[in-house]
Amino acid sequence: MSGLYMLDYGAGNVRSLVNAVNRLGYDIKFVNQPSDILKAEKLIFPGVGAFGHAMTALKQKGYTEPLKAYIASGRPFMGICVGMQTLFEGSDESDEPGLGVVPGKVTLFDKKTKAVPHMGWNGAQLVKEQTQIDGQSVDYSIKDESVYYFVHSFAVPYNEKLKDWALTTTKYGDEMFVSAIQKGNVLATQFHPEKSGYAGLRVLQSFLKGTGIVDDSKILTKNPFGLTKDRFTKRIIACLDVRANDTGDLVVTKGDQYDVREKEGDNEVRNLGKPVELAKRYFEEGADEITFLNITSFRNCPLGDLPMLEVLKRTSETVFVPLTIGGGIRDVTDPDGTVHPAFEVAGEYFRSGADKVSIGSDAVYAAEKYWKQGKDGSSAIETIAQAYGAQAVVISVDPRRVYVQDPSQTTHHVVKTNQRGPQGEEYCWYQCTVMGGREGRDLDVRQLVVACEALGAGEVLLNCMDRDGTNSGFELDLIRDVKAAVSIPVIASSGAGCVEHFEEVFAKTNVEAALAAGIFHRKEVPIQAVKDHVLSCGVSVRPIDN
Numbered sequence: 001m002s003g004l005y006m007l008d009y010g011a012g013n014v015r016s017l018v019n020a021v022n023r024l025g026y027d028i029k030f031v032n033q034p035s036d037i038l039k040a041e042k043l044i045f046p047g048v049g050a051f052g053h054a055m056t057a058l059k060q061k062g063y064t065e066p067l068k069a070y071i072a073s074g075r076p077f078m079g080i081c082v083g084m085q086t087l088f089e090g091s092d093e094s095d096e097p098g099l100g101v102v103p104g105k106v107t108l109f110d111k112k113t114k115a116v117p118h119m120g121w122n123g124a125q126l127v128k129e130q131t132q133i134d135g136q137s138v139d140y141s142i143k144d145e146s147v148y149y150f151v152h153s154f155a156v157p158y159n160e161k162l163k164d165w166a167l168t169t170t171k172y173g174d175e176m177f178v179s180a181i182q183k184g185n186v187l188a189t190q191f192h193p194e195k196s197g198y199a200g201l202r203v204l205q206s207f208l209k210g211t212g213i214v215d216d217s218k219i220l221t222k223n224p225f226g227l228t229k230d231r232f233t234k235r236i237i238a239c240l241d242v243r244a245n246d247t248g249d250l251v252v253t254k255g256d257q258y259d260v261r262e263k264e265g266d267n268e269v270r271n272l273g274k275p276v277e278l279a280k281r282y283f284e285e286g287a288d289e290i291t292f293l294n295i296t297s298f299r300n301c302p303l304g305d306l307p308m309l310e311v312l313k314r315t316s317e318t319v320f321v322p323l324t325i326g327g328g329i330r331d332v333t334d335p336d337g338t339v340h341p342a343f344e345v346a347g348e349y350f351r352s353g354a355d356k357v358s359i360g361s362d363a364v365y366a367a368e369k370y371w372k373q374g375k376d377g378s379s380a381i382e383t384i385a386q387a388y389g390a391q392a393v394v395i396s397v398d399p400r401r402v403y404v405q406d407p408s409q410t411t412h413h414v415v416k417t418n419q420r421g422p423q424g425e426e427y428c429w430y431q432c433t434v435m436g437g438r439e440g441r442d443l444d445v446r447q448l449v450v451a452c453e454a455l456g457a458g459e460v461l462l463n464c465m466d467r468d469g470t471n472s473g474f475e476l477d478l479i480r481d482v483k484a485a486v487s488i489p490v491i492a493s494s495g496a497g498c499v500e501h502f503e504e505v506f507a508k509t510n511v512e513a514a515l516a517a518g519i520f521h522r523k524e525v526p527i528q529a530v531k532d533h534v535l536s537c538g539v540s541v542r543p544i545d546n
């Protein structure tokens with residue numbers, strides 16, 4: 001198909017969509033000027049980031065009117081995420097009006113009752129019939145039993161006025177929203193098909209293969225009330241700590257309490273495999289997300305030489321679940337003195353295939369500044385969230401326990417712990433560290449996460465240095481404490497040693513996701529075994545064959 005175009009306005013990860021389309025055997029061109037929109041035969045609009053940013057970019061590039069004309073012409077159109085939201089009249093996220101193709105407004109999820117953003121895998125219940133029309137089957141390839149990857153804070157609540165438009169509805173906690181729309185030549189999904197594993201690729205393929213035009217008068221609609229169930233799942237994430245070994249090869253390594261060198265022999269950096277191959281293996285084995293951490297990011301590296309850019313580019317060719325990259329998301333200086341702000345560094349990663357960036361040390365410095373001076377819009381968290389959306393900014397926390405006999409001995413937020421200290425201490429506070437645990441700061445984890453949420457972060461990746469690589473289970477006291485302090489999703493990390501540890505973290509905390517590294521790399525526990533076990537304990541997870 002020569003006339004397939006993608007409308008990219010320079011925000012976020014569109015590489016994954018291109019890779020998904022290529023993988024399905026199609027070529028896709030980018031819209032470079034307004035006239036490209038008018039000559040397209042099929043058009044995909046993968047909106048990424050914030051609604052206002054998307055609408056302003058469309059206006060500045062002169063795309064708004066051609067886009068409306070294209071849709072009105074009856075040629076097939078597919079919107080994704082913000083690309084779906086822009087079809088509505090407006091959004092609570094911004095004063096910019098939407099395209100107004102679909103009636104209604106996009107609104108913010110209620111944070112009091114659940115974590116926001118809605119980030120992860122959820123069902124999409126069909127409220128239109130997949131049927132035969134004039135001998136042709138209308139099959140959207142959206143299956144009630146599948147789950148799809150969502151990442152958004154704003155959504156369109158279902159109401160009767162949307163009856164003709166709603167294709168699927170999804171329940172998140174106490175709210176039901178429209179997760180896909182379809183009418184005539186317009187199909188749009190709130191979820192990301194290009195990030196939804198094979199289930200998502202099937203939806204994309206059905207759009208690419210089909211005529212993309214449906215005779216709505218012959219389709220039956222169903223009332224979603226009572227039909228749509230909350231199928232939000234817990235995520236199982238595989239984490240790859242990456243660095244160059246002593247011979248200069250980029251390897252996946254794994255530390256014990258952050259020490260990644262062998263204890264014997266030449267004290268070499270442990271080598272557990274190659275990043276791209278390992279990520280592909282985890283995708284095929286059912287990981288819901290993959291996280292790469294560049295663990296020697298404290299060393300300055302020119303922007304053009306960042307080794308993880310190539311890792312991401314190659315990984316995103318074969319992995320169709322969300323990818324996070326952490327390590328070195330901060331201002332970097334080239335040898336010629338050129339300074340690249342963190343925002344630009346993150347942009348390079350998004351264009352290389354990352355869906356989220358994770359910020360460690362720089363988040364600690366930003367939180368320290370926040371408690372002294374408040375917000376000034378200059379931190380990496382703020383600048384990246386502003387353009388790419390809060391959901392693209394993860395805070396990676398590297399805390400360690402500091403024991404006290406009595407809470408009065410410190411000004412920091414103290415937790416009563418089940419892990420007594422060396423002198424029998426019953427209390428500890430969790431100290432934030434920077435540079436991969438090399439330096440402790442006068443900031444506790446609660447201060448960090450509260451500040452980072454206020455600055456606009458969308459998720460917390462919560463490690464624990466005392467647990468890392470110990471196979472002794474997750475640090476439940478810390479996880480519960482952080483969950484109680486923020487309303488953004490939290491990923492529990494460090495210490496997973498067996499399937500029962502995942503059962504425990506989901507039963508005893510309300511964390512949204514659990515991450516592991518060592519047990520997956522060493523093939524001690526397959527991802528399938530983790531999912532089978534937690535499922536047998538009543539925890540909803542994405543099926544491996546989704």
Ligand code: 1PR
Pocket residue numbers: 239240241254255257258259260293294295296297298326327328329358359360361362396397398434435436437463464467468469470471493494495496515516517518519
């Ligand atoms: O400070 O923004 O440049 O980010 C540096 C990033 O690198 C941070 O996300 C930090 O966590 C990570 N990092 C730095 N040094 C190390 C190290 O191990 N020496 N890795 C490191 C952190 C911890 C987890 C690990 C879990 C699960 N690794 O990511 O994967 O603890 O492990 P387990 O299941 O085997 O117990 P910046």
